[in-house]
Amino acid sequence: MPLPDSLEHPILNSLRSTKKSKKHSYVNSVIEDFWVASVSRELSVQGRREVLTGKAKFGVFGDGKELPQIAMARAFQKGDYRAGYYRDQTLLMCQGLLTVEAFFAQMYGDVRRDPFSKGRQMTGHFATPFIDQEGNWTSHQLQYNQSSGISCTAGQMGRAVGLAFASKKYRERTSNEGYEGFTHNGNEVCFCTIGDASTSEGVFFEAVNAAAVEQIPLVIAVWDDGYGISVPTEKQTTKGSISAALSGFRKEKDANGIGIYEVDAYNYVDLCVAFDHAAKKARKKHIPSLVHVKNCTQQLGHSTSGSHERYKTKERLQWESEYDCNKKMAEWMILNQIVTTGQIEDLRKEARAYVRDAKVRAWQDYQSTNDTERDRLLELMDGISDGADIKDHFRQEIESLVHPTKSELVQIARRMTFTLHASEIELPQVLTNYILEKREAFENDYGTELLASGHQSPLNVPVIHASYADDSSSENGYQIINRYFDSLMERRDDVFAFGEDVGKIGDVNQGMAGLQEKYGEHRVFDTGIREWTILGQGAGLAMRGLRAIAEIQYLDYLVYALPFLMDDVATARYRSAGQQQIPLIVRTRGHRLEGIWHTGSPMGMMIQSLRGIHICVPRNMVQAAGMYNTLLDGQDPGIVVECLNGYRLKEQVPANLSEIRVPLGIPEIVRNGHHLTLVTYGSCVRYALEAAEITAQFGITTEVIDVQTLLPFDLEHVIVASLRRTNRVLFVDEDVPGGASSYMMQQVLEGQGGYAYLDEAPMSLTAKAHRTPYGSDGDYYAKPQVDDIVEKIYELVYDNQLY
Numbered sequence: 001m002p003l004p005d006s007l008e009h010p011i012l013n014s015l016r017s018t019k020k021s022k023k024h025s026y027v028n029s030v031i032e033d034f035w036v037a038s039v040s041r042e043l044s045v046q047g048r049r050e051v052l053t054g055k056a057k058f059g060v061f062g063d064g065k066e067l068p069q070i071a072m073a074r075a076f077q078k079g080d081y082r083a084g085y086y087r088d089q090t091l092l093m094c095q096g097l098l099t100v101e102a103f104f105a106q107m108y109g110d111v112r113r114d115p116f117s118k119g120r121q122m123t124g125h126f127a128t129p130f131i132d133q134e135g136n137w138t139s140h141q142l143q144y145n146q147s148s149g150i151s152c153t154a155g156q157m158g159r160a161v162g163l164a165f166a167s168k169k170y171r172e173r174t175s176n177e178g179y180e181g182f183t184h185n186g187n188e189v190c191f192c193t194i195g196d197a198s199t200s201e202g203v204f205f206e207a208v209n210a211a212a213v214e215q216i217p218l219v220i221a222v223w224d225d226g227y228g229i230s231v232p233t234e235k236q237t238t239k240g241s242i243s244a245a246l247s248g249f250r251k252e253k254d255a256n257g258i259g260i261y262e263v264d265a266y267n268y269v270d271l272c273v274a275f276d277h278a279a280k281k282a283r284k285k286h287i288p289s290l291v292h293v294k295n296c297t298q299q300l301g302h303s304t305s306g307s308h309e310r311y312k313t314k315e316r317l318q319w320e321s322e323y324d325c326n327k328k329m330a331e332w333m334i335l336n337q338i339v340t341t342g343q344i345e346d347l348r349k350e351a352r353a354y355v356r357d358a359k360v361r362a363w364q365d366y367q368s369t370n371d372t373e374r375d376r377l378l379e380l381m382d383g384i385s386d387g388a389d390i391k392d393h394f395r396q397e398i399e400s401l402v403h404p405t406k407s408e409l410v411q412i413a414r415r416m417t418f419t420l421h422a423s424e425i426e427l428p429q430v431l432t433n434y435i436l437e438k439r440e441a442f443e444n445d446y447g448t449e450l451l452a453s454g455h456q457s458p459l460n461v462p463v464i465h466a467s468y469a470d471d472s473s474s475e476n477g478y479q480i481i482n483r484y485f486d487s488l489m490e491r492r493d494d495v496f497a498f499g500e501d502v503g504k505i506g507d508v509n510q511g512m513a514g515l516q517e518k519y520g521e522h523r524v525f526d527t528g529i530r531e532w533t534i535l536g537q538g539a540g541l542a543m544r545g546l547r548a549i550a551e552i553q554y555l556d557y558l559v560y561a562l563p564f565l566m567d568d569v570a571t572a573r574y575r576s577a578g579q580q581q582i583p584l585i586v587r588t589r590g591h592r593l594e595g596i597w598h599t600g601s602p603m604g605m606m607i608q609s610l611r612g613i614h615i616c617v618p619r620n621m622v623q624a625a626g627m628y629n630t631l632l633d634g635q636d637p638g639i640v641v642e643c644l645n646g647y648r649l650k651e652q653v654p655a656n657l658s659e660i661r662v663p664l665g666i667p668e669i670v671r672n673g674h675h676l677t678l679v680t681y682g683s684c685v686r687y688a689l690e691a692a693e694i695t696a697q698f699g700i701t702t703e704v705i706d707v708q709t710l711l712p713f714d715l716e717h718v719i720v721a722s723l724r725r726t727n728r729v730l731f732v733d734e735d736v737p738g739g740a741s742s743y744m745m746q747q748v749l750e751g752q753g754g755y756a757y758l759d760e761a762p763m764s765l766t767a768k769a770h771r772t773p774y775g776s777d778g779d780y781y782a783k784p785q786v787d788d789i790v791e792k793i794y795e796l797v798y799d800n801q802l803y
Helices: 010-015 022-052 066-075 089-094 100-108 157-172 196-200 202-214 268-285 314-322 325-335 341-382 388-399 406-422 429-446 477-491 515-519 531-543 555-569 603-609 621-632 684-698 718-726 740-751 776-782 786-798
Strands: 081-083 145-147 190-195 218-223 259-264 289-294 474-476 495-499 524-526 547-551 585-590 614-616 638-643 650-652 668-671 676-680 702-706 709-711 729-732 763-765
Touching: 010 022, 010 341, 022 066, 022 089, 022 100, 022 325, 022 341, 066 089, 066 190, 066 218, 066 268, 066 325, 081 157, 100 341, 157 190, 157 202, 157 218, 157 531, 157 555, 190 196, 196 202, 196 218, 202 218, 202 531, 218 268, 259 268, 268 289, 268 325, 325 341, 341 388, 341 406, 341 429, 388 406, 406 429, 474 477, 477 495, 477 515, 477 621, 477 650, 495 531, 515 524, 531 547, 531 555, 531 585, 555 585, 555 603, 555 638, 585 621, 603 614, 603 709, 603 740, 614 621, 621 638, 621 650, 668 684, 676 684, 676 718, 676 786, 684 702, 684 729, 684 786, 702 718, 709 740, 718 729, 718 740, 729 740, 729 786, 740 763, 763 786
Parallel strands: 081 145, 081 190, 190 218, 218 289, 259 289, 495 524, 495 547, 547 585, 585 638, 614 638, 676 702, 676 729, 729 763
Antiparallel strands: 474 650, 614 709, 668 702
């Protein structure tokens, strides 16, 4: 591939051959590759120094992995994707996506000049724009696509499977008209990079199995440097080799599987051949591969947090010095008379200077804004007349800062206001204005892009209420949701539904019954029991312009995929500073049934860990249909928790089932009252309504509010408006004590100021702290029942227990 303009240097012109032949073109490309490797190595060396001198906070680098990444870059085409590791700087340099200045800007946390995360991620975490500033998709076919990295070990594997899986789905479609920006007949390869120690994580094996079963164009590159921080491979991996451990996955004739390649990190030619072969098989035949890059070295150790001399022997360190891939490439180039020893030294010397100069520019650019901010604050302080001694003290503190950060300056300004106030000196308006201005600036820099905005936000989808004809029939809940999914699949050929038992039998509750036969196995299909990569498949489709409804069979099992949702899906928009999105829809079912493993309502866990994902808790299937429509009209991820005991309950069929749009974050008052506000959701709504009927016999009218969604929660403060009228509140849910009920209470009493309207202490009614025992008696005891709600209502209104 041609050398990016950002890496051009005069020394290369003195070494390049001007002859026009295939041989000389190859020689020139080898020289350019060595130049990139040398510059990348200097990035690592000088980047580490920036941490040790205090200019940067932390660093992980790609030293010892330069040649494998150059070889990967040669096989990587525009339109391809990467789900990667945090040591892949060389790959991005080859692709012209990473400049030296940008590398250091990310190290410094430079909000203005870090192109990948706007100061939100540490060095080595890269992202290219999948969407533009208005939220519209970019043309992925015209760029090298880097999906936003995460630090969690093996956390990229689910996303890698999904990005490759999307190529398979695009190839299966009869027409991709309108999707030309995403695919060219499904030829796109996803390259996944991972450190060898991280292959010990369970999701790695799950992902390899999923790739082998599905036969998708995924090329997994394992950078094997023999250690996982200090733990050697022999204590990490069976047979001390991930390729040996995976030998049973090797593809054979007339059977699925993966290609397996083993190659040394210091063998430039073999690396190029291995990645070329793996990529071609993936691109043409959708055969996944593992490229086990052995004998990587780590010249600088694992990271800036420690020294590898503590755990590596002298012999190992000597070996790493001798088998440094850059050194071995230089020896090979000299041996083949491509360059001389002197020219190698000149290249290294110029690379050192090139990086140093760019680093200085990056630091000056970053620090100049901070220095300007310091000068401005000092100027503001000069205008303060009262409290001269206090002003002088804090002025000296500011002037003592060698490399001030904005947060240090704001902290000093705030501490100064504390001291002035304690000294009974009126706070200067210029100082308080400065603090408020910086607070807003921090919010703009770091508090945005958790969710979509504008026309891409499901919060802005126009509401369409259910309407019923005079002769509307009633059907079971599963029939209604099945009717809805049928109309959805017919209207939108970009929607895919899948999960365990979703395809052939139409899911365990028949919500998808008959849809595979009607719309084809490529759109409604089964998967194995592998929750992480089920959602990974959905995420990949969602990142590439298609819409996925990925099913987790029971809410209890969401925990198997929780790290993926929490670390990847929920943070994608935020950590890429709005450059990427994963509008995945997760369908699941929970709350009431029987037994420890099918009655879960871990809503508190989800609320706390999944900020960045909408959590919808419909009370029935009509409402669920409206929530799916709302989510599909937006570009945010969402989870819809259908009521497990609602599939056999009768509901009236709306005349406009396929058009309903339920608003997110807007509770619905399902029963009016003036003695008590009862706040709940999901299956508990039915129980609350029945309890309200019973307590009406006691002269109590209960206002029952269905929150509809937990994230977002009551954006229009419907609940506190009710509380103003009733002055009493009861929160009911099926989570454990202190779970979702505590969250709702905090939102209403603190967030909405509801505490001011209370005449009685607020109450909550939840499930027991333990899991629900098997059988009806266990459910009656462990989960809130109608009788329990009746007693709580009576106690709260009459300030006395019923018995």
